[in-house]
Amino acid sequence: MQYKFGGLAQRLIYWNVACFLVSLFFYDFAVGAFRFPNWIALSSDPLVFITNPWTLLSYAFFHDGFGHIFFNMIILNFSCTLFLTFFTQKQLLGLYVLSAIFAGMAFVAGYYFLNLSASIVGASAAIMAVLVATTTYSPLMNVRLLLIGNVKLWHITLVIVVIDLMQIRIENTGGHIAHLAGAFFGFLYIKFLENGTDWSKIVSNVSDFFVNLFTKSSSTPLKTVHKNYKKPETKSTSRIVVKDKTQQQIDEILDKISRSGYDCLSQEEKEFLFKAGK
Structure with missing residues (x-):
């Protein structure tokens, strides 16, 4: 029920958790670490990357350990909740997917020019994009944190970005490159959105x-039934056509709710559904 009606944020969490459960098959108990194959993890090796281009997206749903996915899902839930305050679920999905691809390309390019070789997994880059996008749009939003109280959203985002910058040359350089690239994409997304793109x-x-x-x-048989009702130049026919169009719009809205949840409806669709139910 949560997956069906909880909205896209819940589904993203379920997708990541499901992929993590699958990744347990790649855990090497001998060395105590995950060994992801090249068709899941994003490799910085151009030859491997070119033969497995889908890894630009698949890497963003797998995680290297319980702690990795646990903290990522907390921040993902936090970021998506704030993002959906201003934007739609389709925009959230688009931002998550496109930022993961952009950050993956930045990782591959960065390691290629640094003459390094590694592979990465994790949703952190896409999560950073969602968080930074929300912060760019509403930096002064108040957020209440446990034991701390109210802080501005931009304070939280700044701390996370600074931590990435400080650790980029210490450990997990590729991961931090992807994080910062995701943050940059989130910033660009809002700026272009404000200009109409x-x-x-x-x-x-x-x-x-x-x-x-x-x-x-x-949907084809439904259209055929509607055509059978048409009788030109009679008032009764006009009323039937209007009724059919109204019912068709209601059916389309209900179908949209079943696919993406009630929150995906526009304000106009919500008002129409409310009036139709009277």
């Missing part, structure tokens, strides 16, 4: 294409 529509259009591809056949 929504990059998340790239992901939305792709996902809508596949959704419509599988639902097209089921």
Whole structure:
């Protein structure tokens, strides 16, 4: 029920946890560490990366240990909750996916020029993008923290970014490069959005294409039934057509709720559904 009606933030957490459970099959008890194959982890080796391009996204759903995923999911839930205060679930999905790809490319490019070789997993870069995007849009938002009290959102984000900058040459250099790249993408996303360009529509259009591809056949008979009701030049026909169009819009809204949850509706759709239910 939480997965079905909890919204995209809940689903992202479930997807990450499910991938972590799968990753347990790659745990090497002899060395006490995960050994992710090249078709899951993002490798900085150009030859490996080119033959496994999907790893630009798959790496953002796997984690190297319980502590890694535990803290990432806490920050993901926190960041998504704030982000959805201002934006839609489709924008959240688009930002998560595109920032993961951008950060992955930054990691590969950075290690290539540094002449280093490694592989990474983790949702941290995408999470940083969501957090920084929200901060860029509303930096003065008050956030209440346990034992600390109210602080500004930009204070929290600044601390996290500074920690990444301080550790970039100490350990996990590739991971910190990806984190900072994700943060930069989140900043750019909001700036372009404020100028009327929504990059998340790239992901939305792709996902809508596949959704419509599988639902097209089921919607065709409904259109045929509507055509059978049409009788030109009579008042009764006019009333039936209006009724059918209203019902069709209600069905489309209900179908949208079943796919993405009630929160994905626009204010206009919510008002229409409320009036139709009277």
